[in-house]
Amino acid sequence: MSQLNRKEMEALYKMFDQFALEDQRRFYENAVSKYRKSAMQVNTYRALFSLLTGLASALAGVLVATAIPSGQCVPGDAMCSILSGVVIVLLILSVVAPAIGGAFGTLADLYQWDRLVTVYSNSLENIEVADARSPDPEMEDTKYRAALLAYADGTLSVMRDESAQWGQLIRTPPQLEKFLEAEEEKAAKAGGQPLEFGAQVATTPSPQAPAAQPPAPAAAPASDATPPPPPIDPNDPTTAG
Amino acid sequence: MSEQSSSDAPTTTVAPSTAGTPPPPPTMPSSAAPGKPQPIAPISQQSRKFREGWPSWAKQLPRLRFPPPDPNFQLIDLAKLREVLKDADPQAVQRIERDIAFLDHELLRLFRERDYEAAVQQNRYRLYQISYILLAALATLIGSLQTLALNANRQLLPWFAFAETLVALLATFLATISGREPPLPLYLNNRRRAESLRREYFRYLMNMPPYDAVDGPDRRMMLSARAADINRGVFPDEGTS
Secondary structure (H helix, E strand, O other): OOOOOOHHHHHHEEEEEHHHHHHHHHHHHHHHHHHHHHHHHHHHHHHHHHHHHHHHHHHHHHHHHHHHHOOOOOOOOOOHHHHHHHHHHHHHHHHHHHHHHHHHHHHHHHOOOOHHHHHHHHHHHHHHHHHHHOOOOOOHHHHHHHHHHHHHHHHHHHHHHHHHHHHOOOOOOOHHHHHHHHHHHHHHHHHHHOOOOOOOOOOOOOOOOOOOOOOOOOOOOHOOOOOOOOOOOOOOOOOOO | OOOOOOOOOOOOOOOOOOOOOOOOOOOOOOOOOOOOHHHHHHHHOOOOOOOOOOOOOOOOOOOOOOOOOOOOOOOOOOHHHHHOOOOHHHHHHHHHHHHHHHHHHHHHHHHHHHHHHHHHHHHHHHHHHHHHHHHHHHHHHHHHHHHHHHOOHHHHHHHHHHHHHHHHHHHHHHHHHHHOOOOOHHHHHHHHHHHHHHHHHHHHHOOOOOHHHOOOHHHHHHHHHHHHHHHOOOOOHHHOO
């Protein structure tokens, strides 16, 4: 920053404000809105299918116990045939609905929408703190330079911390891993072969960071969000540019 | 109503009478009338009209065919930049544009590759995971129908058993083909490098440390070296920021 004159710094501030900070803010707002909506929709479907399962089972039970008592259903009786048909449909529904509900549940575990909303909401709050350090046009050059550095550095830190957090969330749902293990055993038995390719079929590695990456922090809940670095004090000659 | 100063024209004009003239029709609300402003989407390689009208969760489902990369994608659109900096010092704008032109080959080229590769691997990862979810739901369904068939129609049992075996074989097939170059670590690695390159792009433009310590060809060489390091998984800003 020591090589830039005032006009250059002002131009860079406008550029960074529009194409870095504002763009990042829009991304976070878009992400929070999108993921919140997705989580709400999928949760509604899960609840709906759970409700359908319960209703179908309960209704089928009531019909069998009361409207279609055993031994009293005469073949050829229209009402009896209709009720029997309804019971069959309800039984199928009570079998299909939980499978679909479970699929939506696993989808929500795969995408981790609720936790991503937390991460991006925190980032949105933190970027406001970075934006608050924007240099003021009335500042003299030394303070302006220091404020610009603090503002840009704060924004880049928010971006870095956000990347570190969501990286921890991306992992395979454990129920899918168990399903794959069980299916591999079935397939091996069906083929009459021992399970030799266990290492090959492990497509869902445990969520370990690669060796080249430094240990990243655990996904922070809302109350433990990593705060942005402390601001560079323009009045402190040791930190001012 | 101004008086015309020409010597050939009358010096005053009289407004025409509106008596008997029907009142003007009410102003219809324009389709572009100001209401809730449309949110501006963040800068991204993805098309903004992708799956328009779909539920929010369905828009995030993977694609079967991934579109080719956009070789002209820019983090900063030059036309918009000139608009934002229209009142700025022309020399400062020239400096920024010079830096952007240099970054286009040294860094943005790598960013496009990493960003696109991350998107491809994320899509591949989600495609496999959702396939497993569907197979798991199918397995649950077949298992439940098997239980129903025990009481209702035992002759269907072998067919359900065959269907279960088919599901197991399909799951194992998918797990085997996805085992080569597992998509999850590839996605995370590429995304991390792409985001780090994005931050480096702005770090260079803003002349933040370490770029403020050098100038001219040394500054450009430093950028090239750091971009290449980030591209291969070495992250210099993890310790310098």
